[in-house]
Amino acid sequence: MNGLGLLQHLSIISDPRQQWKVEHKLSDILFLTIVAVIGGAEGWEEIEDFGVDHLDWLRQYGDFENGVPVHDTIARVMGMLSATQLQKSFAAWMKDCHVATEGEVIAIDGKTLLRSYDKGRRQGAIHMVSAFSAANQVVLGQVKTDDKSNEITAIPELLELLSIRGCLVTIDAMGCQRAIAQKVINKGADYLLAVKGNQPRLEEAFNNYFRMEMFQRPDNDSYSTQESGHGRKETRLSLAVDDLSILGDLVFEWPELKTLGIVAAVREVGGEPAKDIKVRYYISSARLSAKELLEASRSHWSIESQLHWQLDVGMREDECRIRREQAGENMATIRHIAFNALKGDTSFKAGMKRKQKRASRNSAYLSHVLAGLGVS
Structure with a gap:
C-alpha cells in the first residue's frame, strides 16, 4: 500500500451534525459501517449487531468511547453524509493505491x-x-x-x-x-x-x-x-x-x-x-x-x-432497500470499498460470500483484509 490509507482519505469528509449533539465520532461510524459490510452486514441493525459483537476489536482502530452507535444513529448519519465527498475520498484513495x-x-x-x-x-x-x-x-x-x-x-x-x-x-x-x-x-x-x-x-x-x-x-x-x-x-x-x-x-x-x-x-x-x-x-x-x-x-x-454480478449475488445489492436521503448512494460506495478489500485479499481462495463470513467470525482475518486498505 502506497500513500495514504483509506481512513486518512475519509478524514477529510465534514461531519454534517451539530457538534454539541455528537456522541459518536464520524470516523468511528464510517469505520464500523465499512468493516460491518466487509463482514456481510446488509442493513443498519446488522451493522449495529456487528459492532456490539466486535467492540473490543473495534477499539484497536477507533475510540468508540461511548460504545457502538445504535442503528438509528448510523442510518441518520449515513443519510446526512455528503455522497459527493465520500466518492471523491474513495477515488483519491484508489489513486494512491x-x-x-x-x-x-x-x-x-x-x-x-x-x-x-x-x-x-x-x-x-x-x-x-x-x-x-x-x-x-x-x-x-x-x-x-x-x-x-x-x-x-x-x-x-x-x-x-x-x-x-x-x-x-x-x-x-x-x-x-x-x-x-x-x-x-x-x-x-x-x-x-x-x-x-x-x-x-x-x-x-x-x-x-x-x-x-x-x-x-x-x-x-x-x-x-x-x-x-x-x-x-x-x-x-x-x-x-x-x-x-x-x-x-x-x-x-x-x-x-x-x-x-x-x-x-x-x-x-x-x-x-x-x-x-x-x-x-x-x-x-x-x-x-x-x-x-x-x-x-x-x-x-x-x-x-x-463487479455487478458479485455485488448482487455476494452482497445482495439489488435487495437493499436503504434509500433515505444520501444513504443509498453512500452505501453503494461503501460496498465498493468492501468489494475492493475482499478482492484484494489473496490469502483465502474463496468467493465473496465466504470471505465475508470469515471476516465476520474471524477478527484476525478481518484485520488482514483491512491491512490491504492501509488500515493498521
Missing part, C-alpha cells in the same frame, strides 16, 4: 439499485456509474445519476475523478458521445466506444461497409477465438480497420480517431447451424490490432460479470 499501467482497460458502465426505488416518495431508483479496472478487478470510482439516460452527463464527472493516463477506457453505446471522447483524450487516455443507433450516421457508415466475408480475407487484420462447452460452441471474430475514409466527413468529428472495429459472436448449439450472430461496431483513438480489439471488447464486460 492503484497505479494504472500502460494500455490497462478501464471499463465504465452503470448499474441500477433496484430496491432503492420509492414509489411513495416518488423517488426513482439510484443509478451508479462505476469505473472498473478489468485486469486488477477493483473499482476505481463511481458517481450517481438520476437515471440511466443521465449517464451521458455522469461519465465526464467520473472521468474527472480518475487517474487514467495511458489507459484504454471502454464504454458502451450510451457513452459514445464526442464530448466524452474528448474528455478521455484530455485525461491522457484512449477511448474504445461501442457504436449503436444513438449515433445513426456512424452506424449507417459501418452497415454500408461491413460484410461477414471480410473476416476471411487474408489482407484484412482479423482475429478469431473459439470456445466449446455444455453443447455450445461460440466463435468470436474481430476486424480492425485503419482506413477511416469509410466514415467520410464523420472522421473529423471524433478526436484522435485511429481505429474502426467490428466484433462478431457466432453461437452454435447442439451441432445446429448458427442462428444467433451478434455484430458490434467500435471506434477507438488507440491504434489497435484485431487481437487487441477483441481482448479489450471482452474485457469491458468484466464489469458486468466480475
